[in-house]
Amino acid sequence: MEYVIRHCESGKYLSLVKLRNEAVWVDLDKAHRFSDRQKVDNFMRMNFNNAVKGQIRESEVEILPCDTAHMPFDNSGTLRAEITEEQASVYLDTLPDMIGQMYETGRIMRVLLSYYSDQVRVADKAQEDMLHKIEFTNANVVDGFKLYKALQEIRQRRRQCKDVCDMLGTIHRSGTVSSLMNLQNEMTKYHEHLETRTYTPRILEELFNTITSANLDKVLSGVQNIESEENLDESA
Structure with a gap:
């Protein structure tokens, strides 16, 4: 893209x-x-x-x-919704996949942060081993150079992993990862609510009973009576 x-x-x-x-x-x-x-x-x-x-x-x-x-944008920089119904339908159809991708992004960030944090700890332990080897070994020039190169590689690997941790940590502290992880949970709750939601009628209880011609006429008559009462109140 x-x-x-x-x-x-x-x-x-x-x-x-x-x-x-x-x-x-x-x-x-x-x-x-x-x-x-x-x-x-x-x-x-x-x-x-x-x-x-x-x-x-x-x-x-x-x-x-x-x-x-x-x-197009308006003067405040806010995107104006000048799209067609067809475009809106396409965007709406792709929205669940986009939300899923955002959730997966948050999950991957957490996995990466855990992995590279472990790698930093592994490098720290390897470095300690290497330093103790140097401390207790009287190496010749050739072996000393090999120890130096091995220690350099450990330090470079640690720095690489530490930089990744710092970057991911910055994102994590911003709350972005938590927001991405929570997004799918909130959307799941929303869809569950849609499937189980109920409506409690304010005054037309009969309308939500089994509809027959007789009780529908009764409901409509009740609505007309309510409108008449409201008109009388306004006149008063």
Whole structure:
């Protein structure tokens, strides 16, 4: 999926001047399209400030998938629902799958955080073993270099896992993971409610009994009487 960067205030989209890598703001059809989410995230992290010359903050732009970027926005930046009934039906049909994918994303993040946290602990133990080996061994130059390379690999592996943990931990602390995990549970409760919900009539109890021509006439007559009483109250 392709992505574009939109300036919230102006509604214009980012385009990059070739060679200079300088940002200009244009209509959607001329916008720079990033081929996937990782590329646009990398651009925002490493190149955005240089491209806009510090004139626009990251908080003033938003990243949009190209398939929704064409939809119109009002002056406040809120997406207007100018879509057809057919498009709305398509979006609605895909919504359960999207919710399921968000739930799965939250689950995977938790699994990854647990896995890489374990890997950091494994690397810590391996490092301790290696340091004790160095402490108690009088190695020659060749063996000493091998010990150095082994320790370096352990440290690099630990750093790699620790960086992943820091990234996932940041997401986890934001509450995003918990929200994603809870979303499907809340939707399940919602659908269960739809299947079991009941309605208690306010005044037309007969309407919810077995419908016959006779009691339907009775209900309609009751409604007319109620309307007449309300009209009298208003006149008074």
